[in-house]
Amino acid sequence: MFTGDSAFSGFSVDDIDAAQTFYGETLGLTVTKNRMGFLDVHLATGSTILIYTKPNHEPASFTILNFPVDDVEAAVDDLNARGVVTKIYTDPDFGTDAKGISRGQGPDIAWFTDPAGNVLSVLST
DSSP states (O other): OOOOTTOOEEEEESOHHHHHIIIIIISOOEEEEOTTSOEEEEOTTSOEEEEEEOTTOOOOSSEEEEEEESOHHHHHHHHHHTTOOOOOOOOGGGOBOTTSEEOSSSSOEEEEEOTTOOEEEEEEO
8 A cells, every 4th residue: 555654855965975975074963874875864854865877967956955954144154164055046036136046036045056966945934
């Protein structure tokens, strides 16, 4: 019988070692390599995200992972201090400021990419 009790999300990257460094060291998340050689990213909510390599990886053109935060500006400052670039959109229709924060069109949000080009965000709660 189908149930969603143990569902989890996953996405691909082109370099598992770069992903492990980025998610584990740069972002400070708990990351383990599983028996298949893929990464399990363990979130504080108890959820796990699977990161796997794919030879013909194409970065997602949409946000694949959102990190809710109390203060987007403080989170962006912290990410920038860690070397993460948050100003990834230059389209004036997105309306981001110099730090890459979009304000006033829903929650405050800033996007950034992982080493494989997948889009992530921090957004206000």
